[in-house]
Amino acid sequence: MLKIMGRDTSSNVQKVLWVCGELGLEYEREDLGGPFGGNDRPEYLAINPNGRVPTIDDDGYILWESNSIVRYLAAKHGGDPLSPSDLQVRGHAERWMDWQIATMSPAMVPVFWGLVRTPPEKRDADAIEAARMKLSGLFAIMDAQLSKTQFLASDDFTIADIPLGIAGYRWFVMDMERENYTNLKRWYDALTERKAFQDAVMNPLA
Amino acid sequence: MKIIGRKSSSNVQKVLWALAEMDVEYDREDAGREFGVVDTDAYAVLNPNRRVPTLVDGDFVLWESNAIVRHLAREHGRGTLHPDDAHALASAERWMDWQLTTLGPGFTNIFHGLVRDAPEKRNWDAIEKSRATTEANLEIVDAQLAKTKFLASDDFTMGDIPAGIYAYRWYAFEGIERKALPNVERWYAALQERPAFREFVMVGLG
Numbered sequence: 525m526l527k528i529m530g531r532d533t534s535s536n537v538q539k540v541l542w543v544c545g546e547l548g549l550e551y552e553r554e555d556l557g558g559p560f561g562g563n564d565r566p567e568y569l570a571i572n573p574n575g576r577v578p579t580i581d582d583d584g585y586i587l588w589e590s591n592s593i594v595r596y597l598a599a600k601h602g603g604d605p606l607s608p609s610d611l612q613v614r615g616h617a618e619r620w621m622d623w624q625i626a627t628m629s630p631a632m633v634p635v636f637w638g639l640v641r642t643p644p645e646k647r648d649a650d651a652i653e654a655a656r657m658k659l660s661g662l663f664a665i666m667d668a669q670l671s672k673t674q675f676l677a678s679d680d681f682t683i684a685d686i687p688l689g690i691a692g693y694r695w696f697v698m699d700m701e702r703e704n705y706t707n708l709k710r711w712y713d714a715l716t717e718r719k720a721f722q723d724a725v726m727n728p729l730a
Numbered sequence: 731m732k733i734i735g736r737k738s739s740s741n742v743q744k745v746l747w748a749l750a751e752m753d754v755e756y757d758r759e760d761a762g763r764e765f766g767v768v769d770t771d772a773y774a775v776l777n778p779n780r781r782v783p784t785l786v787d788g789d790f791v792l793w794e795s796n797a798i799v800r801h802l803a804r805e806h807g808r809g810t811l812h813p814d815d816a817h818a819l820a821s822a823e824r825w826m827d828w829q830l831t832t833l834g835p836g837f838t839n840i841f842h843g844l845v846r847d848a849p850e851k852r853n854w855d856a857i858e859k860s861r862a863t864t865e866a867n868l869e870i871v872d873a874q875l876a877k878t879k880f881l882a883s884d885d886f887t888m889g890d891i892p893a894g895i896y897a898y899r900w901y902a903f904e905g906i907e908r909k910a911l912p913n914v915e916r917w918y919a920a921l922q923e924r925p926a927f928r929e930f931v932m933v934g935l936g
Contacts, residue, residue, distance in 0.1 A: 573870040574832060585817050589827040596820035615792050615801035622794040626830045627779065665778045 526551040526597075529568070530577030531558045533730040535690045536590035537578040542686055543594045545720025547601045558730075591621045591687055598683050605680035617677035617684035620669075624687035631659045632691055639698050640729045652700075660703050663695055670707035674714070681718070689715045693725050732757045734773075735782030736765055738936040740895045741795035742783040747891055748799045750926030752806040796826045796892060803888045811888045822882035822889030825874075829892035836863035837896055844903055845935045864900060865909055875913035879920070886924070894921045898931050 526544070528551050530537035537557075544551055557563045557577040564575050572579040572588045579588045580597075587593050595618070598607035608614040638652035666688065669676055677684040692712045695702065715721045733749070733756055735742035742762075749756055761767035762782040769780060777784040777793045785792040785801075792798050800823070803812035813819045839860035843852050871893060874881055882889035897918045900908070921927045 573873060574828075585820075587820055587824060589824040589831065592820055592824040592827050595823060596816070600816060611801065611805055612790050614804065615790075615797060618800055619792055619794040619797040622797045622827075622830060623779075625827060626794065629831075630835070668778065 526583075527581040528553045529556045529572075529579045529581070531555050531560055532724070533558065533727070534577050535694070536576075538690050538724050539590045539686050540578050540580065540593050540597070541724035542689070542720050543597050543606075543683070545724055546606060546718070547597060549597065549601060591625060594683055594686055595621070605678070606682055608677065608680075608682055613678045613682070617682045620676045620684035621687050624691060628662055628688065628691050631655070631662055632694060635659050635698065635700070636694060636729075639700060656700055659695070663692075663705055663708055664703070666692075666711075667705035667708040670711045675711065681714075685711075685715065689721060690725055693721075694729065697729065731755075731785065731787040732759060734759045734761045734767070734776070734784045734786065736760050736762045737930070737933065738763075739782050740899070741781070743895050743931050743933075744795045744891050745783050745785070745798050745802070746930040747895070747926050748802055748807070748811060748888065750930055751811055751924070752802065754802065754806050796830060799888050799891055800826070807888070811886075811891075813882060813885075813887050815883070818883040818887065822887045825881045825889040826892050829896070833864070833867050833893060833896055836860060836867055837899070840864060840903070840906075841899060841935075844906075861906055864896075868897075868900065868911055868914055869909070871917075872911040872913045875917045880917065886920075890917075890921065894918075894927065895931055897921065898927075899935060902935055 526549060528537070528540055528544075530540075530553070532538065532541060532553065532555075534557060541553070556568065562568060563577060569575055571581070571586045574588065576588070578590055578593065579586065580593050587596055595607070603609065608617050634655035635652060638647055638655065666676065673679055675681050675685050676688060692708065692715065696712055716726065731754075733742070733745055735758075737743070737746065737758075739762055746758070759767075761773065767773055768782065774780055776786065776791050779793065781793070783793070783795055783798060785798050792801055800812070808814065813822055837860060839853070839856040843857035843860070847853075871881070878884055880886050880890050881893060897914065901918060922932070
């Protein structure tokens with residue numbers, strides 16, 4: 525059986541849990557990382573030298589990097605529309621996934637740490653607001669795409685919506701001011717209707 | 731098909747290297763840094779991030795360099811750059827993602843410090859920290875290359891392209907401390923035998 529290593533509060537683990545939910549896959553999960561530790565043990569570093577989560581063990585095939593895991597599982601167990609076969613739709617889907625790791629994630633980190641992981645009395649309000657403005661500019665880019673298509677890569681829900689859907693959840697639930705991005709909100713509302721999203725992502729931030 | 735972006739950009743080089751490996755014809759337009767263009771409204775329509783490269787093929791527009799490489803490999807390089815085997819494919823994509831999440835961010839300060847900053851303005855603490863981080867990341871590459879000749883398998887694939895560009899830059903720096911990494915050195919020597927690598931990547935640091 526597919527084994528997933530990583531705590532379920534990690535946004536990167538949630539990508540994998542969400543895609544498993546969409547695919548109806550059974551799996552075992554082992555808590556690892558964050559408060560659970562264990563990610564610096566030699567036996568874990570032997571399979572994931574970065575010491576981060578998630579890692580999967582699929583009948584002996586070991587894979588880390590969450591977006592690559594999502595694509596691997598969606599290709600193995602799914603197909604259109606989740607894992608697009610059309611070359612152009614596929615290119616767009618993978619582009620948004622790469623953009624999440626290259627651009628969205630580095631911009632999300634200071635806002636998330638400031639508002640979720642720092643006690644109120646220790647927060648640097650100016651730094652958080654500057655980071656929030658930068659983050660907002662990225663959601664504006666998504667909003668512009670979502671004015672043209674129902675989901676990020678096409679009018680169907682695809683693998684592209686998974687990494688950025690988790691970022692979207694954080695954007696909409698963190699205690700802060702938000703610009704009114706109507707297409708983004710429509711897309712996010714559609715995600716919240718998905719059982720797999722509710723189960724894997726719509727949990728308290730930690 | 732047109733690629734927009736200056737040849738000195740590591741992200742543009744990924745695409746040019748991949749295209750040369752697959753012997754695909756294209757036009758290229760300079761953009762970014764000294765060439766400008768990325769700050770124009772017309773460019774923002776194509777790429778709202780205002781970065782390079784961007785691929786334009788008729789109505790199809792794609793940005794994010796690794797996603798472009800995968801798209802082109804899917805179209806022109808099946809069984810070579812784009813592995814047929816599902817595990818080799820996922821492993822190739824994993825090393826590409828890892829460049830975006832880990833290798834690239836860790837390398838920024840040493841590259842900017844040694845290549846772009848004037849000698850009197852260099853932040854040596856940041857440069858040394860980035861050097862040590864990059865060395866540790868290359869040890870992860872070295873451990874993989876102790877098991878396989880190239881990153882995803884015993885064959886050269888798209889998984890070698892992003893990390894290969896960093897290898898060139900790492901070994902091109904003058905006067906830095908570098909730990910001996912025999913597997914990385916063997917792999918890097920094999921990359922240097924590829925005409926496409928020599929033409930598009932081994933072009934100096936700029």
